[in-house]
Amino acid sequence: MAGSTTDQKVEAENGGDTETRRDFLLISTVSVGAVGAAIAAWPFIDLMNPSADVLAMASTEIDLSSIEEGQSITAMWRGKPVFIRKRTSEEIESASNVEMMDLKDPEQDAARVQKPEWLVMIGICTHLGCIPLGQKTGQIKGEYNGWFCPCHGSHYDTAGRIRKGPAPKNLEIPPYKFIDNSSIRIG
Amino acid sequence: MTAPTWKNPLVKWVDTRLPIFTFMHHDLIDYPTPKNLNYMWNFGSLLGIILVIMIATGIFLSFNYTAHVDLAFDSVERIMRDVNHGWLIRYLHMNGASMFFLVVYIHIFRGLYYGSYKAPRELLWIIGVAILLVMMATAFDGYVLPWGQMSFWGATVITNLFSVIPFVGDKIVIWLWGGFAVDNPTLNRFFSLHYLLPFVIFGLVFLHIWALHTAKSNNPLGIDIKGDQDTIPFHPYYTIKDSFGFGVFLIIYLGITLFTPNLLGHPDNYIRANPLVTPAEIVPEWYFLPFYAILRAVPDNFIDIFGLLPVIIDAKTSGVVLMFASILILCLLPWLDRSKVRSAKFRPIYRQLFWIFLADCLVLGWVGAKPAEGTMLIIGRVATFWYFFHLLILVPLVSKYEKTRDLPESINASVLSKRTEIQVPAE
Ligand code: HEM
Ligand code: FES
Numbered sequence: 316m317a318g319s320t321t322d323q324k325v326e327a328e329n330g331g332d333t334e335t336r337r338d339f340l341l342i343s344t345v346s347v348g349a350v351g352a353a354i355a356a357w358p359f360i361d362l363m364n365p366s367a368d369v370l371a372m373a374s375t376e377i378d379l380s381s382i383e384e385g386q387s388i389t390a391m392w393r394g395k396p397v398f399i400r401k402r403t404s405e406e407i408e409s410a411s412n413v414e415m416m417d418l419k420d421p422e423q424d425a426a427r428v429q430k431p432e433w434l435v436m437i438g439i440c441t442h443l444g445c446i447p448l449g450q451k452t453g454q455i456k457g458e459y460n461g462w463f464c465p466c467h468g469s470h471y472d473t474a475g476r477i478r479k480g481p482a483p484k485n486l487e488i489p490p491y492k493f494i495d496n497s498s499i500r501i502g
Numbered sequence: 503m504t505a506p507t508w509k510n511p512l513v514k515w516v517d518t519r520l521p522i523f524t525f526m527h528h529d530l531i532d533y534p535t536p537k538n539l540n541y542m543w544n545f546g547s548l549l550g551i552i553l554v555i556m557i558a559t560g561i562f563l564s565f566n567y568t569a570h571v572d573l574a575f576d577s578v579e580r581i582m583r584d585v586n587h588g589w590l591i592r593y594l595h596m597n598g599a600s601m602f603f604l605v606v607y608i609h610i611f612r613g614l615y616y617g618s619y620k621a622p623r624e625l626l627w628i629i630g631v632a633i634l635l636v637m638m639a640t641a642f643d644g645y646v647l648p649w650g651q652m653s654f655w656g657a658t659v660i661t662n663l664f665s666v667i668p669f670v671g672d673k674i675v676i677w678l679w680g681g682f683a684v685d686n687p688t689l690n691r692f693f694s695l696h697y698l699l700p701f702v703i704f705g706l707v708f709l710h711i712w713a714l715h716t717a718k719s720n721n722p723l724g725i726d727i728k729g730d731q732d733t734i735p736f737h738p739y740y741t742i743k744d745s746f747g748f749g750v751f752l753i754i755y756l757g758i759t760l761f762t763p764n765l766l767g768h769p770d771n772y773i774r775a776n777p778l779v780t781p782a783e784i785v786p787e788w789y790f791l792p793f794y795a796i797l798r799a800v801p802d803n804f805i806d807i808f809g810l811l812p813v814i815i816d817a818k819t820s821g822v823v824l825m826f827a828s829i830l831i832l833c834l835l836p837w838l839d840r841s842k843v844r845s846a847k848f849r850p851i852y853r854q855l856f857w858i859f860l861a862d863c864l865v866l867g868w869v870g871a872k873p874a875e876g877t878m879l880i881i882g883r884v885a886t887f888w889y890f891f892h893l894l895i896l897v898p899l900v901s902k903y904e905k906t907r908d909l910p911e912s913i914n915a916s917v918l919s920k921r922t923e924i925q926v927p928a929e
Contacts, residue, residue, distance in 0.1 A: 365680055365681050393525075395777075
């Protein structure tokens with residue numbers, strides 16, 4: 316109350332001018348302060364992102380020479396399992412004969428492989444991250460003879476595409492290169 | 503209530519400079535409490551005691567726990583086998599978490615029955631919902647620490663829920679993990695947060711009680727306190743009643759902890775975490791089961807059912823949204839329920855609906871424990887539907903059209919009339 320009478324007096328003396336100048340100072344100070352606080356928050360947020368040593372383990376080389384046709388191996392890349400399968404000709408055929416209309420996440424088989432017999436993909440269900448079954452002989456492979464996620468029942472086909480169940484997307488393909496005919500580098 | 507005069511000179515010296523003793527006297531001794539509270543009002547103070555037990559046992563566990571993927575599992579086994587009384591402290595902590603949720607759920611349903619969320623206690627209620635959320639985060643973090651199979655896969659499934667956030671979801675998940683999978687950076691930060699969050703809960707509890715002591719306790723009749731004749735001081739009347747309740751609680755808590763400590767746990771969590779093998783079924787701790795059932799309830803062909811509408815979200819996204827909504831929606835309850843009458847005692851229709859709702863939540867919990875297929879899936883969907891139908895449709899409608907019973911004139915009058923009824927046969 317005492318403040319407001321003084322304010323009124325000041326306002327009267329300066330024809331209301333002071334209020335706008337004071338407002339300007341106030342708003343600019345608060346804005347600069349807010350921007351400063353936002354910038355200061357960034358190092359804290361970024362600290363939680365993957366660190367340099369975690370990123371450094373970002374590539375792995377894998378020797379494929381010991382894998383027989385119809386066999387799979389599971390490698391680790393960035394802490395994630397990578398499914399590598401040498402597909403049989405029946406599997407390749409059934410994967411490439413699928414109508415795009417029948418797929419939830421339409422993708423040609425050819426777009427998912429570099430060499431048709433080698434299917435390389437991240438073995439993590441795109442629903443909520445379980446590891447699908449189907450790598451070892453004797454495991455359930457699901458209704459499309461590829462992989463089956465037991466957590467909530469997602470079925471993947473022989474190209475690792477989602478065919479049935481709650482998962483929204485096909486199994487992800489990691490970046491990889493063939494170093495020579497029998498080894499690849501992932502990442 | 504006037505401020506007490508302190509006899510002890512030291513107490514007096516402190517109190518004139520920082521009136522902490524006066525404050526405690528007001529809120530723990532003098533606090534005018536409705537004189538008709540029943541045993542449903544025991545659970546609040548019980549929750550406070552359990553929080554202290556959790557913090558105490560947790561700090562002692564942390565003296566021997568190692569938050570590293572190669573060592574965490576063994577360090578918990580060492581606590582169980584080699585550390586003096588380590589088994590006891592761990593089992594107290596593990597079962598304490600279960601008891602915490604059991605008691606908080608009773609406490610919440612008490613509020614639902616007696617209309618404790620209504621004006622002037624809306625904020626008190628909302629702070630309560632916030633406490634529930636932080637409790638859930640704490641228990642989820644804690645369950646990851648022993649680094650068993652369920653720890654690892656529970657963490658994987660739940661953190662993956664955040665991938666449904668539009669555009670930045672995948673980045674957020676990597677940010678939460680501090681890597682490309684649940685791994686050592688994840689375990690480290692989970693331990694740090696697990697230590698921190700209980701103290702956040704402590705702060706929230708302080709606000710909760712502050713709001714309570716401003717609005718004053720509700721009571722089984724749900725009517726306002728009209729004067730001094732309606733209340734009695736908290737001490738000794740309710741301190742003694744709460745102590746008795748705590749004794750009963752201890753019998754149950756220690757009974758489970760000492761005789762069947764792993765009853766509520768999952769055996770798979772005694773298997774070391776293995777990122778390459780998913781357990782046959784990932785089951786969360788029992789207290790998360792109703793929410794887990796809601797998460798999995800949305801039909802996979804949701805898009806087909808509403809094929810006419812431009813559906814932008816898929817089954818996974820809608821499951822996650824529903825799960826979080828099921829808790830957050832509770833914050834709106836004070837405005838969804840327009841009835842001026844608080845207690846279900848005087849609301850014949852709402853009272854029936856309350857019991858159906860309670861049964862519905864139990865059904866959700868039961869479904870959450872089963873594989874999501876066949877009849878279980880159908881039951882889960884119906885129960886999920888009912889959960890939201892009750893809160894969003896039935897509660898507002900009933901509160902508008904229900905004919906409520908006459909309210910007693912005052913707490914005091916009601917208590918006295920009961921007394922005469924009892925005395926009649928003696929005369
Ligand atoms: C709100 C209170 C708390 C709740 C609900 C809670 C919950 C849990 C749960 C469910 C577990 C897993 C138990 C198991 O299966 O082994 C756990 C473990 C653990 N908690 Fe807490 N906790 C709380 C407070 C604390 C506090 C304050 C600390 C202090 C540092 C702490 C330290 C630990 C440690 C070291 C473990 C790992 C050892 C173990 O697995 O038994 N907790 N907590
Ligand atoms: S995580 Fe694979 S179906 Fe849910």
